[in-house]
Amino acid sequence: MRTGFADGFGLPVILLAIFAAQIARGVWLLPEGYGGAGALNTSLVFLLILWGLGMMVRAVQPGSRLASGLCAIALFLALSIFSALAAAANAIGGGDFVDPWLAAIDATLFPFYDWRAVAFALTEYPKAYFVLNHVYGSLSWQPLVFMSAALVFGRVRDLGNFVSAWGLGLLGCILPFHWFPAMSPYGYYGIQQGDVPGHMVSLPWSFLPVLEGMRDGSIRAIEMQCLTGMVTIPSFHACAATILALSFWRFAWLRWPFLALNIGMALAAVPIGSHYVIDIVAGIAVGVLAVIGARRLNCGSGGAGGTPAALPPRAGRDQKGRSLPV
Numbered sequence: 001m002r003t004g005f006a007d008g009f010g011l012p013v014i015l016l017a018i019f020a021a022q023i024a025r026g027v028w029l030l031p032e033g034y035g036g037a038g039a040l041n042t043s044l045v046f047l048l049i050l051w052g053l054g055m056m057v058r059a060v061q062p063g064s065r066l067a068s069g070l071c072a073i074a075l076f077l078a079l080s081i082f083s084a085l086a087a088a089a090n091a092i093g094g095g096d097f098v099d100p101w102l103a104a105i106d107a108t109l110f111p112f113y114d115w116r117a118v119a120f121a122l123t124e125y126p127k128a129y130f131v132l133n134h135v136y137g138s139l140s141w142q143p144l145v146f147m148s149a150a151l152v153f154g155r156v157r158d159l160g161n162f163v164s165a166w167g168l169g170l171l172g173c174i175l176p177f178h179w180f181p182a183m184s185p186y187g188y189y190g191i192q193q194g195d196v197p198g199h200m201v202s203l204p205w206s207f208l209p210v211l212e213g214m215r216d217g218s219i220r221a222i223e224m225q226c227l228t229g230m231v232t233i234p235s236f237h238a239c240a241a242t243i244l245a246l247s248f249w250r251f252a253w254l255r256w257p258f259l260a261l262n263i264g265m266a267l268a269a270v271p272i273g274s275h276y277v278i279d280i281v282a283g284i285a286v287g288v289l290a291v292i293g294a295r296r297l298n299c300g301s302g303g304a305g306g307t308p309a310a311l312p313p314r315a316g317r318d319q320k321g322r323s324l325p326v
Contacts, residue, residue, distance in 0.1 A: 051071055051078070088219075102276040172234065172239065184275065
């Protein structure tokens with residue numbers, strides 16, 4: 001177990017299998033099963049080829065940064081696709097919406113935050129609203145920056161830990177969805193996208209037709225339209241912000257800018273991503289557990305910081321590499 005998970009590229013494959021099992025349940029339950037012909041199938045085949053190339057190069061040259069990069073990118077993108085499809089599949093036969101409970105928890109724990117009032121007040125500050133939208137959207141490029149930095153500086157183990165933590169975080173945020181689905185505050189409070197001019201993210205509204213379609217049977221197959229993602233507790237944006245902040249912390253010259261950016265991203269997930277405040281708290285907790293879990297599971301040969309394990313001395317040399325008398 002320790003040796004197999006040492007480089008961090010084994011755990012994501014297992015997580016993909018878990019997501020695949022959830023997708024398979026959806027395919028089994030839906031009348032038309034799987035409808036991935038076209039772009040979805042093409043994307044999955046491309047990622048499989050990319051991962052296969054990376055694994056072949058790693059088999060020949062285990063320390064290859066290029067090969068590790070190919071594997072990491074393929075696994076990261078595959079986890080993102082599989083988790084979104086799994087979230088949609090988990091909506092089938094789900095429980096009642098928990099929005100009243102989440103709103104009540106917010107009112108009890110965070111009585112100073114009036115969700116509706118803040119949502120409408122932000123539209124009066126278009127520049128601040130613009131910044132919040134883009135801070136929230138930084139989730140689309142931050143992982144690429146981290147993976148690039150890890151490859152440039154040879155932190156292959158950090159790269160594996162990051163992809164593993166990302167997969168664990170996705171799993172922790174998606175598993176509860178079947179039992180605790182939510183419309184999210186914009187849906188719960190009946191706020192349409194046109195009511196908040198300047199809002200640039202469509203997800204708080206676009207996921208609802210998919211959610212309802214999976215629940216009422218009007219969506220009949222797992223297909224491309226299921227890739228919207230779901231807004232619920234825990235917040236994956238808050239989880240991802242935690243994983244990214246802790247991952248960037250290993251680079252002294254990046255830690256503070258990305259800590260600030262990810263604090264902003266977690267906070268922006270409330271008004272921009274349509275999350276209850278308690279969703280953010282739960283997402284941060286999942287993110288911390290995901291990072292710890294990834295490092296523990298990937299703690300085979302070598303330390304978490306990417307330093308290879310010490311190899312036994314070659315014949316005729318001592319531990320310091322000096323020649324020994326024969």
